[in-house]
Amino acid sequence: MFTKSLFPNPFLKSKKLLTKIRCPNNNMSTTQQIGIFISLFLATASPLIATADGGRTTPLTAYDVLQAYDFPVGVLPLGVTHYEINRATGKFIVYFNGSCRLSTEGSYQLNYMSKISGYISKDKITSLSGIGVKVPYLWANIDEVTRNGDKLKFSVGIFSAEFGIKNFYKSQRCR
Known part of the structure; x- marks a missing residue:
């Protein structure tokens, strides 16, 4: 017998969201769409990670x-x-x-x-x-x-x- 989890699976939501994304090239597979999504996420998140210490981008002395x-x-x-x-x-x-x-x-x-x-x-x-x-x-x-x-x-x-x-x-x- 299966019970419903109290915590929804975030990956299911992500997959549903990704399948609703329409790319200009409709021949892209879900794997390619996920790859693009991850690349865009990392590209926008890395400046946040780099400046998480109060905006410092220079190395510590x-x-x-x-x-x-x-x-x-x-x-x-x-x-x-x-x-x-x-x-x-x-x-x-x-x-x-x-x-x-x-x-x-x-x-x-x-x-x-x-x-x-x-x-x-x-x-x-x-x-x-x-x-x-x-x-x-x-x-x-x-x-x-x-x-x-x-x-x-x-x-x-x-x-x-x-x-x-x-x-x-x-x-x-x-x-």
Whole structure:
């Protein structure tokens, strides 16, 4: 025994509508008509999809991506040439023309290699490679950056240092 569904099949309505469409060439099959309908739909829908993020049609910069994960842009210096990110895993690679150095609050010197990588998620960057900090007499790799409210914590192995987020509102120019 069959029961009537509470939810009508949308494909049946679509087929009925499509069979009522008259094309200039009456020799077109239903399959061809459906193909044209889908093509027209996609052609009109793709501008809507492209501008679903508030009208933005230009690609996001590495600095935009940082902000999307709740980090200030100043975590990266100026001069990113391009980047790659896997949104599903958070794996990223950022490229510069060459390595660069800059100083932070507390006279820490940072060295950014021409390629840095790691994993990013909201308020956390892990498995970081390519950014070094000068500690007395040697350079050490920063392997994690965590945001906690208005503080950023930079970790080097078991050691860490916290800085106010206001120090990272602007990206610095490399020396």
